[in-house]
Amino acid sequence: MPPTPALPEITAYRSVPDFACGRIKDIRIRWALDEIGRAYRTRLIGGIFEDKAPAYLADQPFGQVPVYKEDDLILFESGSILIHIGEGDARLLPRDTAARGRAISWTIAALNSVEPMIQTLVVLTVKGQGTDWMAGAIDAAKPFAEQRLARLSEALGQRDWLEADFSIGDIVMIDVLRNASPALLAPHANLTAYVARGTARPAFQSAMAAHLADCAVGEALPA
Numbered sequence: 001m002p003p004t005p006a007l008p009e010i011t012a013y014r015s016v017p018d019f020a021c022g023r024i025k026d027i028r029i030r031w032a033l034d035e036i037g038r039a040y041r042t043r044l045i046g047g048i049f050e051d052k053a054p055a056y057l058a059d060q061p062f063g064q065v066p067v068y069k070e071d072d073l074i075l076f077e078s079g080s081i082l083i084h085i086g087e088g089d090a091r092l093l094p095r096d097t098a099a100r101g102r103a104i105s106w107t108i109a110a111l112n113s114v115e116p117m118i119q120t121l122v123v124l125t126v127k128g129q130g131t132d133w134m135a136g137a138i139d140a141a142k143p144f145a146e147q148r149l150a151r152l153s154e155a156l157g158q159r160d161w162l163e164a165d166f167s168i169g170d171i172v173m174i175d176v177l178r179n180a181s182p183a184l185l186a187p188h189a190n191l192t193a194y195v196a197r198g199t200a201r202p203a204f205q206s207a208m209a210a211h212l213a214d215c216a217v218g219e220a221l222p223a
């Protein structure tokens with residue numbers, strides 16, 4: 001009998017501040033694997049703000065989560081990991097060249113055109129608390145996020161997913177939109193419904209439950 005292949009491994013943090021728990025990007029990878037019923041294991045690497053060991057930096061040059069390992073393959077960047085997983089399963093990435101290209105375009109768009117705008121507002125909100133510059137900085141950054149969400153809303157229209165079929169593009173876009181403030185999404189009922197539709201999927205629910213369980217590990221450790 002051929003040897004049983006090792007389970008893919010995802011890194012996650014065992015300790016994150018409350019506001020970040022539920023928002024770390026290993027969720028994207030867990031979600032994709034749960035969509036296709038593929039088992040995985042997690043390797044907990046410590047606290048989000050702790051220095052990373054040199055061996056970890058060799059795998060992920062920026063010291064971030066997630067890293068994905070599968071046999072000899074070591075990947076970093078959630079988008080690259082999702083494309084790899086999708087390449088192995090048409091339920092996440094269509095085989096048809098044109099449809100596959102569109103799904104990858106949406107994956108990159110989520111990471112490169114939408115996430116930076118939303119992430120900027122999150123950082124300004126967290127780091128600007130109590131400062132006299134926060135309101136002005138948010139005023140300056142917000143129109144960029146509003147414009148991207150308006151365009152995304154138009155592109156999605158009344159469809160369930162970004163293209164005909166659910167794909168890795170939806171996984172990453174929905175995860176990006178989860179970090180937008182409710183006020184930012186509020187003008188776009190279709191985007192709010194899109195996030196609700198995606199996060200209601202059983203695979204998202206199971207991924208989130210596993211993520212939250214790992215987030216809580218740090219709390220259970222002796223101080």
Ligand SMILES: N[C@@H](CCC(=O)N[C@@H](CS)C(=O)NCC(=O)O)C(=O)O
Nearest residue numbers: 023024025063064065066077078079
């Ligand atoms: N572009 C990276 C971003 C990963 C990322 O931002 N990870 C965060 C947690 S959600 C992290 O590990 N932050 C710690 C740090 O940047 O030092 C990806 O998509 O994988």
